[in-house]
Amino acid sequence: MRIINSVPKQDGFRMPGEFEKHEGCWMIWPERSDNWRYGGKPAQKVFAEVAHAISEFEPVTMIVSAAQYVNARQMLNSNIRIVEMSTDDSWVRDCGPTFVINTNTADVRGVNWGFNAWGGLVDGLYFPWDKDDLVAQKICDMERKDCYSIPDFILEGGSIHVDGEGTLIVTEECLLSEGRNASLSKEDIENNLKEYLNVEKVIWLKRGIYLDETNGHVDNICNYVKPGEVVLAWTDDKNDPQYDISKECYDILTNETDAKGRKLKVHKLHVPSPILISKEESIGVDSVDGTLPREEGDRLAASYANYYTANGGVVVPLFADPNDDKAVQLLQELYPERKVVGVYAREILLGGGNIHCITQQQPSV
Numbered sequence: 107m108r109i110i111n112s113v114p115k116q117d118g119f120r121m122p123g124e125f126e127k128h129e130g131c132w133m134i135w136p137e138r139s140d141n142w143r144y145g146g147k148p149a150q151k152v153f154a155e156v157a158h159a160i161s162e163f164e165p166v167t168m169i170v171s172a173a174q175y176v177n178a179r180q181m182l183n184s185n186i187r188i189v190e191m192s193t194d195d196s197w198v199r200d201c202g203p204t205f206v207i208n209t210n211t212a213d214v215r216g217v218n219w220g221f222n223a224w225g226g227l228v229d230g231l232y233f234p235w236d237k238d239d240l241v242a243q244k245i246c247d248m249e250r251k252d253c254y255s256i257p258d259f260i261l262e263g264g265s266i267h268v269d270g271e272g273t274l275i276v277t278e279e280c281l282l283s284e285g286r287n288a289s290l291s292k293e294d295i296e297n298n299l300k301e302y303l304n305v306e307k308v309i310w311l312k313r314g315i316y317l318d319e320t321n322g323h324v325d326n327i328c329n330y331v332k333p334g335e336v337v338l339a340w341t342d343d344k345n346d347p348q349y350d351i352s353k354e355c356y357d358i359l360t361n362e363t364d365a366k367g368r369k370l371k372v373h374k375l376h377v378p379s380p381i382l383i384s385k386e387e388s389i390g391v392d393s394v395d396g397t398l399p400r401e402e403g404d405r406l407a408a409s410y411a412n413y414y415t416a417n418g419g420v421v422v423p424l425f426a427d428p429n430d431d432k433a434v435q436l437l438q439e440l441y442p443e444r445k446v447v448g449v450y451a452r453e454i455l456l457g458g459g460n461i462h463c464i465t466q467q468q469p470s471v
């Protein structure tokens with residue numbers, strides 16, 4: 107694996123949309139007991155379900171620690187490749203490489219951003235994060251993919267969504283947060299994104315899902331169905347703080363044009379009713395200094411927009427809420443060529459994220 111001393115745009119590489127073709131999907135097995143209740147046992151079952159659902163559509167690789175290898179091997183179907191790697195937690199979307207492709211040379215490369223656990227010592231979610239910060243490089247090494255590196259620029263995969271045709275959607279709440287790139291101006295940040303993702307237009311939403319501990323990752327509030335068409339997490343409840351956030355996003359998205367000059371079609375994807383941590387769920391999590399506590403009654407950042415788009419499928423989180431069926435129905439209408447599969451994802455939500463956050467696609471060309 108070579109670390110490439112230039113930038114993707116200059117070399118004709120671009121980040122593809124998630125709906126473009128994948129070679130496979132990466133995940134990391136959960137086990138840390140100060141984030142996942144009961145040492146990750148309930149979450150492991152759900153991670154296995156997500157892996158099995160995705161593996162119906164494309165190859166899945168699960169990263170596991172040495173200590174969890176035997177357990178994971180026993181819980182995962184034999185078609186899931188398991189590789190051993192040390193990590194700090196299980197959010198491969200955020201610490202893994204962002205893959206970029208060059209369709210002329212049929213080449214795939216990685217981009218290795220700096221990772222500081224969603225805000226470093228300002229408002230990061232755990233300390234330390236040094237093992238996570240090496241995951242992108244290690245995955246590129248394993249896959250023999252050359253890699254661009256920009257270690258001083260903090261960025262997580264969940265904070266960017268592209269249409270593969272020159273448009274990127276992000277939130278100000280996240281990308282301009284104090285714990286990430288405080289020394290850079292909005293223009294500097296936009297320039298880095300344009301160079302490394304090869305986009306021409308950045309659409310800046312203001313905020314992400316209410317109380318999202320990632321400082322409002324875009325992947326929890328908005329997702330690209332295809333170029334020119336997005337879903338947006340929505341509520342009609344004007345008393346819910348989520349309403350103003352979603353309305354603000356809706357106004358921005360419907361008034362913007364993308365890199366190709368298109369108006370965006372915005373589909374409202376209604377969130378479930380507020381989901382709160384129960385006492386039993388809270389006591390299963392170890393308290394550790396420096397890790398975000400999980401308190402009884404805390405509202406979780408639940409949204410159906412945090413789904414994973416696979417080669418022939420869409421894997422969507424479900425919450426045992428009346429809006430589950432509506433979400434599946436809407437997504438099935440929007441993705442007629444793909445099979446929409448729901449996985450009950452409350453256990454992932456309890457750890458602070460959802461299906462999109464625990465998966466990272468590796469595109470093919």
Ligand code: KQY
Nearest residue numbers: 197231264457458459463
């Ligand atoms: O992308 C995400 N939503 C990751 C959340 C990390 C939570 C760590 N406790």
